Amino acid sequence: MYADEVLTCTDCGNQFTFTAGEQEFFASKGFANKPNRCPGCRAARRGRQSEPKLSGSREMHVVTCSDCGVRTEVPFMPRGDKPVYCRDCFERVRSAYR
Numbered sequence: 572m573y574a575d576e577v578l579t580c581t582d583c584g585n586q587f588t589f590t591a592g593e594q595e596f597f598a599s600k601g602f603a604n605k606p607n608r609c610p611g612c613r614a615a616r617r618g619r620q621s622e623p624k625l626s627g628s629r630e631m632h633v634v635t636c637s638d639c640g641v642r643t644e645v646p647f648m649p650r651g652d653k654p655v656y657c658r659d660c661f662e663r664v665r666s667a668y669r
Contacts, residue, residue: 572595572664573591573592573594573595573598575588575590575591576588576589576594576605577587577589577608579605580607580608580609580612581608582607582608582609582612582616583609583611583612585609585629587600587607587609587610589606593606597656621654629646630646631644631645631646632645632646632648632649633643634655635650635655636655636657636660637654637655637656638654638656638657638660638663638664639648639659639660641657643657643658656664
């Protein structure tokens with residue numbers, strides 16, 4: 572039913588074999604599309620996705636705490652329709668809902 576196919580990786584451009592066994596596995600999982608990347612590029616992509624983000628890589632935004640008025644930084648852009656808290660006030664508000 573399945574036969575080995577030679578595919579071209581979209582990342583590195585190398586050809587790789589999509590084996591009959593792999594095709595059967597893909598079909599059993601309900602995957603309708605063939606893989607776009609060779610096994611090496613798939614593994615490298617998974618490795619990059621599982622790496623923790625560097626602590627300084629987020630863009631921080633200076634805000635004034637809605638509760639105590641202290642200037643602080645948050646890792647998101649406030650929308651303006653919800654209160655924004657400093658770390659201490661956030662912990663206090665969060666613990667009140669638990």
